[in-house]
Amino acid sequence: MHFIGAGPGAADLITVRGQRLISASPVCLYAGSLVPVELLELCPPGARLVDTANLNLDEITAELVAAHEAGLDVARLHSGDTSVFSALAEQLRRLDAAGVPYDITPGVPAFAAAAASLGREFTVPGVGQSVILTRTSARATPMPEGEDLGTLGRSRATMVLHLAVQRIEEVVAELVPNYGAGCPVAVVARASRPDELIVRGTLADIADQVKAAGILRTAVIVVGAVLTASEFTDSHLYSAARCRA
Template identity: 80%
Template sequence: MTVHFIGAGPGAADLITVRGRRLIESSPVCLYAGSLVPAELLDSCPPGCHLVDTSGLTLDEIEAELLAAHRAGRDVARLHSGDPSVFSAIAEQMRRLDAAGVPYQVVPGVPAFAAAAASLARELTVPGVAQTVILTRTAERATAMPPGEDLATLSAARATMVLHLAVQRIDAVVEELLPSYGPDCPVAVVARASRDDEQILRGTLGDIAAQVREAGIRRTAVIVVGKALTAAQFPDSHLYSAARCRP
């Protein structure tokens, strides 16, 4: 058997890879986070599939489900929201499977920041404006950030920054980013990106906190910061330039 860690995408049920959906359709066991993974994806599970909502389980309990499936020789579709490579908490699960000798593979998905950029209709890397994207979070009610990865340090580059799991402390985020980015820096907050109830706020570091409070956004949102959000005057990319394309 194999445990398939599958990126279930940012929220819309059709934003999943063909490979991911096929594995869901063929796996007799499916573990998913009910609070984050779209329920419509579970319609793809085969008849009689053993469904386990992990949103209220501990890591030990999740491991027990995976090991039970292994002993029974049953493949597992382990669904994680977004893409497994970012803030998915699969590292500790894979570490335990390694110790138990259980095989697994990882199937990528559409990350929340990509869905947010699509909803905003913006490229996060704009020629001459921003060529670096920083994906990070804050430490409140979560694992502490490693040394040197605080927002004040990361913001010194003034690159495009995307913050996950941080909208609930928007005031503190703004306070830490202001010295480097300034109050006029463009900001967008995208809640529930790609879903029917998606919500988008656009503003600056000077006014975004008030907008977030007024909208009542507390979770399932990403914060995007940087000049790429409003850039209009910038050079064309070298990728399609006449100099590059000419024989």
């Protein structure tokens, strides 16, 4: 049983290990339109392909357990990376209870693909050295106490929001008190895909831009001064003083 991060959308942003596991697994469960169809072409001939988009957790678990009992390897593909917002934890809990062994192969996360598309580093010396990966609670499980945007925003750290673009106006309203209306923002939709779309602005105008662009899903919102920083100190990593030491 192999859980595999399938990357943010571009088919060639899959790890070598992930590619090898897919090609050796006679059963493949994948997350609908979020996983590029080209990856399914890596499956061996005659493989059982199961789109989990319309399956509930019980049905997904049943597929995984049945394959295990039949002695078949399974490639379970998740978009992006399995470590964040992947619904992996509840699947692992059920497989543990069923005594089904598994391994996990990480993938390229959406926020990393967005950073590459933007041509920016999210940890710039003297500007921002922390990245908050979060979401909002609308149409999803409630956020834990203390993880609302108002509380998280007090640090003014670089913030990347997943699953939140449909609430862009509410996001802006919650972030402006800490970041200020002039704080740089970028929204990257479908990062790394051929139809990728990037919108740049500030908290003052980003909501209108997102609406005008028709961005409704499959997007990350990036907020922070690192997006436009140009005057900053070089990092110590490659400094002359360090190299002489």
